Amino acid sequence: MSEARxxxxxxxxxxxxxxxxxxxGQAALDQRLGQxxxxxxxxxxxxxxxxxxDLFVGEAERVDATVDRVAGAAEIPTAIATYLAGRNLPGIIKMAPDPALRAIPWSENTALSVTEGPGVGDDMVSVTTAFAGVAETGTLVLLSGPEAPTTLNFVPDTHIVVIDAGCIAGTYEQVWTEIRAAVGGPLPRTVNWITGPSRTxxxxxTLLLGAHGPRRLHIVVVENRDPENG
Amino acid sequence: MPPTTPRPSPRATPAAGTGDALESTTRAFDANTRRALADTNLQDALARLSHGFPARRRDAVARMPEFEQLRDAARDIKVHVLENLDAYLERFEARVKDNGGQVHWARDAAEARDLILGICRDVGARTVTKSKSMIGEEIAINEHLENNGVEPVETDLGEYIIQLRHEPPSHLIAPAIHLSKTQVAETFRKVHEQFPAERSLEEPRVLLDEARSVLRSRYFEADVGLTGANMLVAETGSVVVVTNEGNADLTQSLPRVHVVIASIEKVVPTLEDATAILRVLARSATGQEMSVYTTFSSGPRRPGDLDGPDAYHVIILDNGRSKMLGGDFHEMLRCIRCGACLNHCPVYKSIGGHAYGWVYSGPMGAVLTPNLIGLEDTGKLPNASTLCGKCEEICPMRIPLPKMLRHWREQQFATRQTPATSRAGMKLWAFLARRPALYRLATGTAMAVLGMLGRRRGRFRTLPMVGGWTAARDLPAPQGPTFSSLWKQRNGGTS
Known part of the structure; x- marks a missing residue:
């Protein structure tokens, strides 16, 4: 179709x-694209x-996400187990194969069953990390990669996102700058901005949650307040 | 069970032998309008829309003090893009290729349809999941796939409903806005034969859950996922797709092949530019601060990825847009399809989207449609407006829609497409307007006679020649002198 082009x-x-x-003119465009x-x-x-x-948490809750603030990574398993039990959801988790998540002591104090992989048909609950949060609208920014299959963000009924409080930026623009610095080349295959659970x-x-993507979006903000968990 | 009024279905018949996608029913605009006004289901739906979207937009704007600045910034980005459109498209194409994707160019709807079908055939596709795309509607891709043995499955809830009902969308972002939940329930009961016939389908929640369960397996079965694009980012070769349901993400991450269909004006320079436009898009569309899912996809699955498509295609469609550049309708190419001009238009809110007779409706449709399928077939659309200016007032991209509607009316007059009665009326008015003494005599006499005739009631219930007005409301009888004579009195005799 080069003729069409x-x-x-x-x-x-x-x-x-x-x-x-x-x-x-081309040089001006190159400059605009480069900077x-x-x-x-x-x-x-x-x-x-x-x-x-606080703004991030408030905005996320405004769009029907739920937010749990924990002092350190060691508290994550209990926090998630409590969240799931409180909603009568199974403690069976499909987790992103992410080193940060693997480092969490899942089997201490909880009966959570954790497996890894992409999102498939009967997954009920997924746990992933986020690259960043955007306080302006309570938005999560997730990057795809071998450690972060995108299907986990969309297939399960409940999506749980663990985010370090230090990764919460004010604006989307700050996050773009951080992504460029972190990847140093082409963008990851997928950058997902997620602002609340799926709806239609x-x-x-009539506003209804859980259209095709997750019915519930639960965000665990890790505040690293306790120096032991720093 | 409420009566269902048959609707015009422009989707049914692709025009043969041309690049045009759909046959328009715009020629039947008057009949479409009468039918719409008499359809109580539709009128109820439009009342819901009129109270919903504008109020939510107002609230979102109130929460964002910088909204007017954001509108200016968004407009300026598109102004800049359109001046450099060729260069940004070339850059976008190069970046998609760097990312391992393929780019195809289509001059018209027929070329785009063939490209999509070709990709489907190359991978032996049997089903294609689709997330809502206005370009998909514009090129009537579903019919083309069906006619060639490939099953398209719409996944946006509203679009899924109207696909089952064989109807075109009636709104840019809420395609099934014209339907009641009872009508949706009737459709599901008829089509979803796998469920017990006597099940309860009264609540929207139940309808949604049924559609969700039916579509779940379709996502996993599909060989190809077809999405539109809200924007194309030249800097990174990324395609931006925005949804609230998450259907576009399941559509593009589960099948082996992701195909994007986008028109040429969708390109923006950088991620920051896309971000600036996203700040006004959802607020204008649904009154959300940001849509739930905003996805920037850049090419196929990378080494080590556990999911994602193996192949990634972007089809760039022109279909008449390159000719709009630099002309009277240049600014229309700034449109981001938010639907705000529909939600605020007194005409759209009275007749809904189907009456416009083609894919695009409301003020943006009245301007765009004649550009895409010709003024001859769509002549009524530029007149489907009171020129009240609300559309321009709320358009996030500040598109001067009323000015462009007037351009079309002028072209119609110049090419003698205006009806003979209107032309005769204009001529009579022009004759009088050029002769002030005669004009004053004529209007003065007419007002005096009408004033005398209507003195007792103060209004007319019926009056010859203005039946269109008096059918729905009274015409007030003139009182006192005419405007010109009052003006003359106040200004001491100088007019």
Whole structure:
């Protein structure tokens, strides 16, 4: 279809009454692409770290996520077991094969059954990490990779996300800067922004949670308050 | 059981032998409108819409003091993109290839359909899951796949419902907005034969859970996942798809092949630019601060990945848009399909989306549709507006929709497509307007006569020549002198 490509680009240029961009125009574009500029940044996310985490939690709850704040990683298994038991959900977890999650002492004090892998048909509960949180809207940012299969974010009925409080940024723009620095090359195959559990209002504008993705989104914020867990 | 009014179904007949996707029923706009106004189910649905979306948008805007600045920034990004569209498309294409994906170009709907079918055939696909795509509607991809032995399965709940009912969408973001839950229940009872016939389907929750369970297995069976794109990011070769249901993510992460269909104006320079536009998109569309799922996908599965598609294709569609650049309708290419202009339009809120007769409805549809399928077939649309200006006032991209509707009306007049009665009326008015003394005499006499005739009641229930007005409301009788004579009095005799 290179003929189509040629013709479409030629029509665009004809309509813009020019040929290909001249060298200086191309250079200006390269500069704009190479040094991305942020648009206006809403003031509400410009906060000190403590208030920023509070804003993240408040915004996430506003969009029907539930949030648990724990002092350190050692508390995660009990917190998750309590959350699941409180909703009468099975303690059977499909976990992302992520070293940070593997380091959690799952079998101490809980009867949780933990396996690893991508999301498949009958998975009820998944546990993943997030690369970052965005306080502005209570949004989680998840990157795909061998340690983070994306299907875990969408297939199970309940998605539990463990996030370090230090990873909660004010804005999406800060997270893009962090992602570029962390990956140092092309973006991961998938970057997922997740703002609350799945929903629809397609039938008579009635808002219902759990359309096709998870019915429940539970966020465990690890605050690292206890130096022992630092 | 409420009566179901038969609806025009532009989806039914792809126009043969042209690049056009669907046959428009816009020529029957007057009949469509009368049918819509008499349809009580539809009127109930439109009343729900009128109270829902605009109020939620208002609340979201109230929570975001910088909203007007965000609108300016979003508009400026698209203004810049359109001036450099060729270069950004080339950059996007190069990055997708770097990421291991393939890019295809389609001049019109027919080329796009053939490209998609070709990809499906290459992998021996039997079913294709689809997340809602207006471009998919524009090119009528479902019919094409069905006619060639590939089953398309819509996964957005609203789109799934209307696929089962063989109807076109009636709204950009809420395709089944025109239906009641009773109508949805009737459809599910008829189509989902695997469930007990006597089950209760009264609650929306039950309907949703039934659709969820039916579609679950379809996601896993599908060979190809077809999505649209809200944006294409030139910097990274990423495709941005936004949903609330999560259906686009299941559609693009489970099948072996992910195919994206996007039109040329969807490209933006950087991730920051995409972010700026996302800040106004959901607020304008549903009044959410951000949609639930915003997904940036960049190519197929990488080494070591445990899931994701093996192959990744992006089809870039023109279908008349490159010719809109630089002309009267250039600014329409800034549209991000949020649906705000539909939700705030007095005409859309009275007649719904189907009356417009093609894929796009509301003010944006009235401007865009004649560009895509020609003014001759869609001449009524530019007149389906009171030019009240609300659409431009709330458009996140500040598109001057009323100005463009006037452009179409002028073109219609210039090419003599305006009805003879309107043309004669305009001529009569122009004749009088050029002769002020005669104009004053004519209007003064008419007002005096009407004033005298209507003095007793103060209004007219019926009046010849203005039956369209008096059918639904009274016409107030004129009182006192005309505007021109009042003006003359106040300004001491100078007019």
């Amino acid at each position: 040629t013709q479409i680009l030629a029509t665009i240029r004809g309509s813009l009454k020019r040929g290909s961009l001249p060298a200086e 991305p500029r942020s648009g206006p940044i809403p003031a509400r996310s410009q906060l000190d770290p403590v208030a920023r985490i 209002a397609d039938i008579e504008q």
